[in-house]
Amino acid sequence: MIVVENKSAEDILKMVAPYKKILVAGCYGCVTVCLAGGEKEVGLLASQIRMAREKEGNPIEVLEQTVERQCDKEYLVNFQDKARDVEAIVSLACGIGIQYLAQVYEPIPVFPGVNTQFLGANLDVGVWEEYCMACGECVLDKTGGICPIARCSKSLLNGPCGGSQEGKCEVDKSVDCAWHLIYDRLKALGQLDKMAEYIPAKNWHRNEGPRKLVKEDLTLEQ
Amino acid sequence: MLQMQARSAVIYEELDVFPEVLVIGCGTEGAAAALAVSENQPVTVIDHDTNHDGLSLIKGQTNITVNAGVKVVGLDGFPGQFLVSFMENGEYTKKSFGAIIVALEAQSSYDAKKYNRIELGERILSLSQFIKKDNDYSRQKVTFVLGQADRDSISSYATALSQAIALKEKDADVSILYYDMKVSADHLEQDYELARARGVNFLKYEGDLQILKTDVAATVQYSEPFLEETEQVKLVSDYLVLPEDYVAHPGTADLADVLDVNTGPNGFFQEDNVHFLPIMSNREGIYFIGSCHGPIYGVELEKEIETVKAEVGRFASGKTRVASLQPQVDAEKCxxxxxxxxxxxxHAIEIVHDESLNNMYHSAARMNPLACRHCGICSAECPGKAIQLPNYKDGQILQQLSRPPKIVAFACENSGTLAAELANKIEPELNALIQVVPVPCSGKIDALYLLKALERGADGVLLIACQKENCKYSRGNVRADQRKELVRKRLEAIGLEGDRVDIVHVAANQGNQFNESIRSMVARVNQLGSYPGKVIR
Incomplete structure (x- = not known):
């Protein structure tokens, strides 16, 4: 899941300062699951914005709506009635949804209501942890199912480094050393020989620009 | 201004249930429960791999199956339809039950440190050794020493009194050495009077005891509070009887984990919560009886068994009728x-998959009507606003806030609304300043309600919750505390005063406390002035 965190009300109020009528747009996808951009959060933010502006003597009308997913244009269409009626939109979707919403509803200005954080697991109510960095070249088969790219502070492919102490990372003592976890897991799996296996440097093909995935055999005929 | 929402007509469902009841624990307590319940419906008793003291009581009884050497290792499903996984001779088995009764008996543990390190022996017996031992005590001097161990219960007092009375009948010379005589339970005062009448010596001590033993006698040396001289008294007996402490069954933590039920003080089953007395767990269909939830004695146990028999009895016919009051989930929003x-x-919620559910997952949360206690915590937690509790839907709550007065108090119906009614009788003019919005639990108070109350014209908002550690639904009042903080932060983030929102923990009879908190909130908002964030058009 994509994990996001709410932006401060102060930042959002600055973005919408010039407008008198806006839409707060939620998403029932990842951001609902991570308790930051669902219908509830839309209601809370809208109420905050209204009250803040009343206090300034500069009232604003805030519409509220949440759709299935903001990263699919078929769902984005559902905003059209309200979007037509407002001067700006604050999106509580992840960075993907915000951009896609902005693209579909150009020229209406779209502002981010959240800071997109990482791809992570929901460990408990209110607790998330990064598990994947979408590097594009998975090595989990070699590392006992624990990602050194996302979970080692230095993204080392051949760890641990000299800074691993008692299972903790030298960068932040509250963080488990990913390579210590990998060692323990491989040992439990009886695959410790994999520790000695050299993993060659990755092809960080991000250099080639934004990534795009096209599966020729699945695309519809145009 | 306390308004009750008009309730919609209740719809009933008839559900198929398994009549059979599982009793975990085959001590005398579990066996007694099984015997009682088996009058109405079939019972399986397992010993959970430990105590078999009750075996002889239930062996061969119709309607009772005994399964020794079996341990519960898993639990699925809901009341009426629990699916229990067992480990039996290294193999997993599964069986369905309507309800579960936990009866893992406490164990007595002699703590020598409490009796100045004296070891047990021929002349010095623990209370449970004494009960089991079939000595001839006629013309023997027997002394019970109370108040050193098992201080939190009256169980050793009850046992010592009944044993003392019985000893008198066998012509023994009996003394009870006590610090304070605890008799606060049914029949104990009578037992105490009877023991006195029969000639048991009651001797009070103060401070530390010294216990000495020789081959032929045991001596307690103690300070006598009623004598003018502070000299130590030496009491020489043939036998000294020393009560033990009761400790939770060693399997308690593991079983609590498997059943997802709460434990409380000293690691016994059941949390320390007045709403949970005497047999209820945090889950419907799972009950605690006897010493698994703390030291207990005969009369109390009988009452518990009577209650549990009635509770599980509703599944006896294989069908049960239940009011459909559980929250409803809008799958489109889930x-x-x-x-x-x-x-x-x-533990009343499951995620169900069904093609008819109208969302991209074809799945949604569902609340089980037999497991749900209708607290509404789930509906206040839902980030998608997909869950609505009948009679307390968001629309119904917000409708009450169309023109709020100075103070809106969202009040738990287990404490807050009752305190409000009392408060209204004490000081009606104060109550004219407030609107009380009843909720089934303070955990149902959505952060959104608090902001909406302010937005629509209130100057201050109160959450009226039960006293700490006393929430009928375990942790609703803790969540309410967290929501107060969350809303305060939200207000402060937009430059408004966070302390326009506050939480008060009251009991149902604290009418004056309720008024005091209203008065203090009124004073606070009067000082702050009218709330500047009101959105009135």
Missing amino acids: AVCLTCYRCCPH
Whole structure:
């Protein structure tokens, strides 16, 4: 899941300062699951914005709506009635949804209501942890199912480094050393020989620009 | 201004249930429960791999199956339809039950440190050794020493009194050495009077005891509070009887984990919560009887068994009728995020998959009507606003806030609304300044309600919750505390005063406390002035 965190009300109020009528747009996808951009959060933010502006003597009308997913244009269409009626939109979707919403509803200005954080697991109510960095070249088969790219502070492919102490990372003592976890897991799996296996440097093909995935055999005929 | 929402007509469902009841624990307590319950419906008793003291009481009884050497290792499903996994001779088996009665008996543990390190022996017996031993005590001097161990219960007092009375009948010379005589339970005062009448010596001590033993006698040396001289008294007996402490069955923590039920003080089953007395757990269909939830004695146990028999009896016919009062989930809005599932204190929620469910997952949360206690915590936690509790839907709550007065108080119906009614009788003019919005639990108070109350014209908002550690739904009042903080931060983030929102913990009879908190909130908002964030058009 994509994990996001709410932006401060102060930042959002600055973005919408010039407008008198806006839409707060939620998403029932990842951001609902991570308790930051669902219908509830839309209601809370809208109420905050209204009250803040009343206090300034500069009232604003805030519409509220949440759709299935903001990263699919078929769902984005559902905003059209309200979007037509407002001067700006604050999106509580992840960075993907915000951009896609902005693209579909150009020229209406779209502002981010959240800071997109990482791809992570929901460990408990209110607790998330990064598990994947979408590097594009998975090595989990070699590392006992624990990602050194996302979970080692230095993204080392051949760890641990000299800074691993008692299972903790030298960068932040509250963080488990990913390579210590990998060692323990491989040992439990009886695959410790994999520790000695050299993993060659990755092809960080991000250099080639934004990534795009096209599966020729699945695309519809145009 | 206390308004009750008009209730919609209740719809009943008839559900198929398994009549059979599982009793975990085959001590005398579990056996007694099984015997009582078996009058109405079939019972399986397992010993959970430990105590078999009750075996002889139930062996061969119709309607009772005894399964020794079996341990519970898993639990699925809901009341009426629990599916229990067992480990039996290294193999997993599964069986369905309507309800579960936990009867893992406490164990007595002699703590020599409490009796100045004296070891047990021929002349110095623990209370449970004494009960089991069939000595001839006629013309023997027997002394019970109370108040050193088992201080939190009256169980050793009750046992010592009944044993003392019985000893008198066998012509023994009996003394009870006590610091304070605890008799606060049914029949104990009578036992105490009877023991006195029969000639048991009651001797009070103060401070530390010294216990000495020789081959032929045991001596307690103690300070006598009623004598003018502070000299130590030496009491020489043939036998000294020393009560033990009761400790939770060693399997308690593991079983609590498997059943997802709460434990409380000293690691016994059941949390320390007045709403949970005497046999209830945090889950419907799972009950605690006897010493598994703390030291207990005969009369109390009988009452518990009577109650549990009635509770599980509703499944005896294989069908049960239940009011459909559980929250309803709008599948279109449910993101199957598991928040409600994880927050439910009663383990009443499941995620179901069904093609008819109208969302991209064809899945949604569902509240089980038999497991749900209708607290509404799930609906306040839902990030998608997909969950609505009948009679307390968001629309119904917000409708009450069309023109709020100075103060809106969202009040738990287990404490707050009752305190409000009392408060209204004490000081009606104060209550004219407030609007009380009843909720089934303070955990149902959505952060949104608090902001809406202010937005619509209130100057201050109160959450009226039960006293700490006293929430009928375990942790609703803790969540209410967290929401107060969350809303305060939200207000402060937009430059408004966070302390326009506050929480008060009251009991149902604290009418004056309720008025005091209203008065203090009124004073606070009068000082702050009218709330500047009101959105009135």
